[in-house]
Amino acid sequence: MQFAVEKDKGVLEQVDNLLYEVLWKPRGMPNVRHQFDKGEAEIIFTAREGNNVVGAFVVIIYKDKTAELRHAAVLPEYQGQKAGKGLWNEALKYIKAEGINSIYVYARNTAIGFWEKTGFRAETDWLDHEAFAGSGIRFKIMFFDIK
Ligand SMILES: CC(C)(COP(=O)(O)OP(=O)(O)OC[C@H]1O[C@@H](n2cnc3c(N)ncnc32)[C@H](O)[C@@H]1OP(=O)(O)O)[C@@H](O)C(=O)NCCC(=O)NCCS
Numbered sequence: 001m002q003f004a005v006e007k008d009k010g011v012l013e014q015v016d017n018l019l020y021e022v023l024w025k026p027r028g029m030p031n032v033r034h035q036f037d038k039g040e041a042e043i044i045f046t047a048r049e050g051n052n053v054v055g056a057f058v059v060i061i062y063k064d065k066t067a068e069l070r071h072a073a074v075l076p077e078y079q080g081q082k083a084g085k086g087l088w089n090e091a092l093k094y095i096k097a098e099g100i101n102s103i104y105v106y107a108r109n110t111a112i113g114f115w116e117k118t119g120f121r122a123e124t125d126w127l128d129h130e131a132f133a134g135s136g137i138r139f140k141i142m143f144f145d146i147k
Pocket of ligand 1: 074075079080081082083084085086105106107108110114117
């Protein structure tokens, strides 16, 4: 599996499809890929097998030297094979080089264990988001401090 920062337009379209297929469609939700955007620049990390994107992380870097890991998804048939770990290592390398102090994620209840293993710690109790009403998904904001 190869991990990289992705800029190719065609590959980024694959990323959008993958995020929808993994994150929202199974929950009966519309494609909310850009619903949370506020015009910030995104850094997209991909996990690829040959020409196929099998996982992606989307990171937003803020002016105050913090970052948000906004979307994280691996295709079901590739989950549990360290794609998420590889994507995180790639993202961490990048944000360290940018001088970022900390990064947070709205961690889904179904993925809390992954974020804990990755070294994130929960900063909040359970939160609900109106876009996810009825989906069974709740969130905790989790932080990772960059040493
Ligand atoms: C969460 C996700 C990105 C993790 O990627 P992955 O490639 O499956 O994870 P990895 O194989 O790199 O796993 C790394 C470790 O985390 C653990 N882990 C992975 N997913 C987990 C989960 N959902 N719950 C608990 N532990 C999990 C693995 O067992 C592994 O543990 P180990 O190091 O002791 O072997 C991926 O499973 C996914 O896309 N899930 C569905 C969408 C989702 O929930 N996204 C996150 C939204 S906040």
